[in-house]
Amino acid sequence: MSRPRAKLVTNFPGCPVEATLTYLDGKWKGVILFHLMDRTLRFNELRRHLPAITQRMLTKQLRELEDSGLISRTVYPVVPPRVEYALTPLGSTLKPVIRALAAWGDEFVFCSPEGRELRIAKALGAPAAELQA
Numbered sequence: 001m002s003r004p005r006a007k008l009v010t011n012f013p014g015c016p017v018e019a020t021l022t023y024l025d026g027k028w029k030g031v032i033l034f035h036l037m038d039r040t041l042r043f044n045e046l047r048r049h050l051p052a053i054t055q056r057m058l059t060k061q062l063r064e065l066e067d068s069g070l071i072s073r074t075v076y077p078v079v080p081p082r083v084e085y086a087l088t089p090l091g092s093t094l095k096p097v098i099r100a101l102a103a104w105g106d107e108f109v110f111c112s113p114e115g116r117e118l119r120i121a122k123a124l125g126a127p128a129a130e131l132q133a
Contacts, residue, residue: 032058033087037099043085069090073085
């Protein structure tokens with residue numbers, strides 16, 4: 001069984017894209033970063049923005065983002081405990097990347113109740129068969 005890309009931090013073949021993706025690897029990390037771009041959020045606020053994620057997975061993804069230095073976690077000593085998440089200065093450098101992904105998705109991905117599909121043929125005015133060749 002192969003190891004997850006995130007575990008291969010010392011053996012990159014020299015590709016900066018692969019190296020960068022190791023820090024964004026995971027179904028929810030990009031979405032979490034997207035929601036933290038404009039403001040600090042508490043754990044349950046993030047859960048409301050991501051209704052399909054489990055509490056366990058959100059915790060795991062947040063820990064990995066914190067370990068990589070992309071987000072910060074602030075715990076306030078109050079009862080009940082209050083925890084806030086925010087982008088670090090390093091995480092803020094990913095804003096143009098996340099915005100570019102969002103713009104591409106707005107233009108080329110169509111979401112329906114049945115699922116997602118690419119709108120390449122319609123957007124570019126060519127038959128899908130020609131674009132896939």
